[in-house]
Amino acid sequence: MNLNSHITQHLQKLAPPTTRNLAVERDLRVPMRDGAVLLADRWTPATGGDGLPIALIRTPYGRSGTLALGAAKPLVERGFQAAIVSTRATFGSDGPSNPFRCEREDGLDTLDWLIEQPWFGESVVLVGASYVGYTQWAVADAVPPQVKAMIPVVSNSTFSMEFLRKxxxxxxxxxxxxxxxxxxxxxxxxxxxxxxxxxxxxxxxxxxxxxxxxxxxxxxxxxxxxxxxxDRDDPFWQAADHADRVPDITVPASLVGGWYDLFLPNQLRDFTTLHKTGRGTRPHRLTIGPWTHWTVEMDGVAAREALEWGMALARGEEPPERAPVRLFVMGEDTWRDFPSWPPPGYAPQRFHLQPGGALATDQPADSPPDSYRYDPADPTPAVGGVRMWTLQKCGRVDNAGLEARPDVLTYTTPPLDKDAEVIGEVSAEIFFRSSLPYADVFVRLCDVDEKGRSTNVCDGLISLTGSNETTHATVRLWPTAYRFRRGHRIRVQVSSGAFPRYDRNPGTGEPRSTATRLHSADQQVFHDPAHPSAIILPLQHVS
Incomplete structure (x- = not known):
């Protein structure tokens, strides 16, 4: 256990602990309003744990192993006690299984139970990543005053809704x-x-x-x-969507995310809502790093937020001052502070697709469309980018193999004569036509270095209906903070898929769950004065 403690301290770049001697009470029973019982483990210092601020972790992933050793233990060694509660139908907690749709009631009942315990002091901090972060959003607008802070990491108030877009x-x-x-x-x-x-x-x-x-x-x-x-908008998911509650949140929140994380767009939406409403007594904070859905570096940032910012609020002290927004600017590879998201000073700049695979701020000349054939039996693959699983390469990767495929178009600027910094929301407007009425448009922004290596910055996809007519497809890409260096080139890819990150479009219009036929399609991308396809970048040139 102590070896793990030393390793975690090194990997997460934490200060030495006040103790490494901990105690665990297992299988505490947490009653829910409907009669179900959830199980919880309480972690404390071996002596003097009663009354310490509590880090509450509500999780479907179990109360031991990586979660306990990597998330709870570092906090308990440095001044917290922790309560790790298994959500419904997981690791001994009563069922039935009902992911996402029962976390509000269960979370509020858990807080009521926690406050009544004899070892409770005066404060709770909600902590945790991914689904554990989502359990914080589910209750955040209605928490009791003993909850002093929340630190949702790589999560948002709607969680899986972005995945279920029609x-x-x-x-x-x-x-x-x-x-x-x-x-x-x-x-x-x-x-x-x-x-x-x-x-x-x-x-x-x-x-x-x-x-x-x-x-x-x-x-x-x-x-x-x-x-x-x-689909996302189906009433079936209404109980899982807490976005409408975000304006009513008053508890201070520190959001931690990654540029290649699954939940980033709606996490930034949640922060923007919090920042604009400003209903809390403390300013909310945002930290976005160059991470995918899970990295050791991100765990360290989250732990330090809990120990430095969350602990101060839990004790009624002034936390260290910091700008509301801290972003890792990729390409420059440095942390920078900003007053808001999106930051001021980055004006939208249209880079138009041009004949011959060029990309420029000039309007495109008269030219025929570019064409490619999309075959759902051999779908354009997902390469790097926003993915969850460990054996798949995530984040920034070499796109050479992808760009060599005949079903991927590329458009590239000349070498830049000065640095160009892109920070904010990225979108594309692609004039597109398919031989079939159902098709997808996938757009990816890349950085091409002096050696010609193309690496992905951000991307997005939209599914179209009526695509056998020329369609103005608006694609929302992932937000980003990226500096394109002088001598590098900006590249845009256009294709019709990124499988299996996105479901392959069979081209038939059949429901996704029951489709059995796969139809190939001939796709066209237009770039002429009447159809000025473009990517829109929030840009600032840097001398």
Whole structure:
């Protein structure tokens, strides 16, 4: 245990602990209003734990292992006590399983229970990443006054809703997450899940798609089936969407995220809402690093936020001052502070697709469209970028293989004569036509260095209906903070997929869960005065 403590201290860049001698009370019973009982573990210093500020972690991922050792233990060694509570139907807590849709009531009941414990002091800080962060958003507008701060990491108030867009279904994440949750209580689950990852990804080619879970698990999974059958705007998910509650949050929040994280766009939306409403007594904070959904560096930032900022608020002290927004500017590879998101001073600049694969701020000349053929039986693959799973390369990667495919178009500027900094929301407007009425448009922004190596910065996809007529497709890419260096080139990719991150478009208009036919399509991308396809970058030139 102490070896783990020393390793975590080094990896997370933490100050030495006040103690490494801890005690754990296991399987505490937490009653819910409907009669269900959830199980909790309480971590404390071996002596003197009663009354310390409590770090509350509500999780579906178990109360031991990586979560306890990497998230709770470092805090308890440095002045907190921690309560780790298993959500419904996980690790001994009563069911039935109901991911996302029961976290508000269960979270508020957990806080009521916590405050009544004899070892409770005066304060709670909500901490944790991903689903654990989502459990904070589910209750944040209605927490009791004993909750002094929340630190949701790589999460947002709607969590999985972005994946379930009707105009851009992100297949890989909800499917693989559902399989992970279903299998996570097996012996050596983490190792076995990693070894079985390729099997899971192969299953995503199953037709119809509603049989893919059975191909992996041997039976259907309720969450996966619900994700396939109910789009984001379906009333089925209403209890899981807490975005409308964000303006009423008064507890101070410190949001931590990554430029290549799954939840970034709506996390930034939540922060913007908090920042504008300003209903709390303290300013909210935002920290975005060059991370994917999980990295050790991000864990360290989150732990330090809890220990420095969260602990001060829990004790009624003044936390260290800092700008509201701290961003890692990729390309420059440095941390910078800003007053808001998006930062001021970055004006939208249109870079137009041009004939011959060029990209420029000039209006395009008269020219025929570029063409490619998209085959859903051999779908354009997802390469790097926003992905969750460990064996798949995430984040920034070499795009050479992807750009060599005949179903990927590229448009590139000449070498830049000065640095160009892009910080904020990125979008694209692509004039597009398909031989079929159903098609996808995927757009990726890349940085091409002096050696010609193309690495991805951000991207996004939209699914179109009526694409057999010339369509003005507006694609929202992931936000970013990136400096394109002098001598580098800006590149835009256009294609019709990124499988299996996004579901492949079969071209038939059949429901995604039951589609069985795959139709190839001839796609056209226009760039002429009447159809000025462009990417819109929030830009500032730097001398």
């Amino acid at each position: 105009d851009g279904f992100s297949l890989e994440t909800p499917f693989t997450w559902g399989v992970q949750i279903e299998r996570q209580e097996r012996r050596f689950a983490n190792v076995r899940n990693a070894l079985e990852e390729r099997e899971i990804l192969r299953a995503l080619r199953t037709l119809p798609l509603n049989q893919a879970d059975a191909a992996v698990l041997g039976h259907h999974d309720d969450y996966i089936q619900n994700a396939l059958d109910h």
